[in-house]
Amino acid sequence: MGIAVEVEGLTKSFGRQTIWQDVTLNLPPGEISVMLGPSGTGKTVFLKAIVGLLRPDRGRVLVNGVDMANSPERDIFEARKLFGLLFQDGALFGSMSLFDNIAFPLREHTRKKESEIRRIVMERIELVGLVGAEGKLPGEISGGMRKRAGLARALVLDPQIILCDEPDSGLDPVRTTFLSQLLVDLNAELDATILIVTHNLEIARTVPDNMGMLFLRRLVTFGPREVLLTSDEPVVEQFLGGRMAGPIGMSEEKDQAALDREALAGPLPERTGAREVVPQMRPSAGLPERQAVRRRRERVRGLLHTLPPAARAAVEADLRAEDRDTAVYAVPHAPKDGRGTPPTARTALLPRFGRRRP
Numbered sequence: 001m002g003i004a005v006e007v008e009g010l011t012k013s014f015g016r017q018t019i020w021q022d023v024t025l026n027l028p029p030g031e032i033s034v035m036l037g038p039s040g041t042g043k044t045v046f047l048k049a050i051v052g053l054l055r056p057d058r059g060r061v062l063v064n065g066v067d068m069a070n071s072p073e074r075d076i077f078e079a080r081k082l083f084g085l086l087f088q089d090g091a092l093f094g095s096m097s098l099f100d101n102i103a104f105p106l107r108e109h110t111r112k113k114e115s116e117i118r119r120i121v122m123e124r125i126e127l128v129g130l131v132g133a134e135g136k137l138p139g140e141i142s143g144g145m146r147k148r149a150g151l152a153r154a155l156v157l158d159p160q161i162i163l164c165d166e167p168d169s170g171l172d173p174v175r176t177t178f179l180s181q182l183l184v185d186l187n188a189e190l191d192a193t194i195l196i197v198t199h200n201l202e203i204a205r206t207v208p209d210n211m212g213m214l215f216l217r218r219l220v221t222f223g224p225r226e227v228l229l230t231s232d233e234p235v236v237e238q239f240l241g242g243r244m245a246g247p248i249g250m251s252e253e254k255d256q257a258a259l260d261r262e263a264l265a266g267p268l269p270e271r272t273g274a275r276e277v278v279p280q281m282r283p284s285a286g287l288p289e290r291q292a293v294r295r296r297r298e299r300v301r302g303l304l305h306t307l308p309p310a311a312r313a314a315v316e317a318d319l320r321a322e323d324r325d326t327a328v329y330a331v332p333h334a335p336k337d338g339r340g341t342p343p344t345a346r347t348a349l350l351p352r353f354g355r356r357r358p
């Protein structure tokens with residue numbers, strides 16, 4: 001099972017610029033979480049702080065008993081082996097073949113023989129559907145393929161926590177759906193804890209168990225997906241609706257005068273589906289169900305009394321549907337087959353997982 005990440009009172013500044021302060025949240029083990037936020041709100045900085053690549057000013061990040069914010073560098077380096085990191089551009093070395101890029105962490109961090117490295121690398125290459133491209137340079141393949149190569153590299157050390165920084169950037173909507181499906185499938189197979197940073201509303205609505213949002217140097221909210229998806233916080237509504245009206249401006253927040261002018265213009269019609277809790281993606285056919293779903297159901301049942309009414313109603317409807325159908329993923333408005341993803345997205349194209357090492 002994946003490992004929990006406990007973030008307590010985390011604050012980070014660069015010089016006099018506070019990026020965010022007093023961020024507290026818990027990534028439950030094996031669950032998928034998404035962190036949303038307008039550009040420049042410090043989502044990438046947050047990922048780097050979790051993995052100990054940036055030291056925060058205050059607070060703790062507990063991973064498997066190690067405080068990634070305050071421990072000696074040697075302990076952080078060891079704990080970092082629990083992580084797989086997928087950066088925005090895949091962060092591949094341009095002069096190395098895909099094979100060598102993906103083999104890099106194994107050659108750096110382990111003493112495995114080349115034959116063993118080849119076996120692991122080819123298994124991951126198959127996993128992300130890149131067989132045949134292993135000899136190519138990153139500059140010779142598409143952006144989507146680079147992402148998948150980055151993901152393969154993130155997986156070679158069998159991570160228990162996977163951090164993905166905007167996995168959708170530069171991808172068309174169809175490739176984004178395939179990548180989302182790949183992440184859900186990975187979670188079903190590995191039961192790893194996953195945190196995805198993204199602006200992409202489709203990923204945000206369909207992939208995670210939990211969602212949070214950073215804005216104006218603070219964590220607006222973090223919790224079960226239903227909380228954010230039904231939230232009436234102006235910044236959340238604006239973001240999920242992709243609207244210009246609201247506190248988010250072109251560079252960051254709007255000033256009071258701009259907000260007053262918008263208020264005078266009257267309320268905007270709500271965008272269709274802006275606050276709808278849509279079905280969550282399920283693993284591809286032939287893969288095990290995600291173990292995290294069962295655990296999460298029990299966890300969220302215990303949280304029900306703490307949730308805002310709209311979120312509570314959405315969770316209760318979800319739990320009722322699951323109890324009725326024993327279809328663990330059914331949520332309000334689910335399609336008739338009770339599955340979260342249209343069959344075309346679920347069944348087409350994606351590679352299946354190879355058999356993993358015992």
Ligand SMILES: Nc1ncnc2c1ncn2[C@@H]1O[C@H](COP(=O)(O)OP(=O)(O)OP(=O)(O)O)[C@@H](O)[C@H]1O
Nearest residue numbers: 014019037038039040041042043044045046166199
């Ligand atoms: N090493 C650094 N030194 C100084 N400032 C930094 C450093 N890294 C990031 N920043 C600043 O921190 C702020 C947040 O950057 P970050 O990349 O985390 O935002 P983001 O939310 O991921 O944005 P986007 O969605 O556009 O990728 C920015 O103002 C950026 O300039």
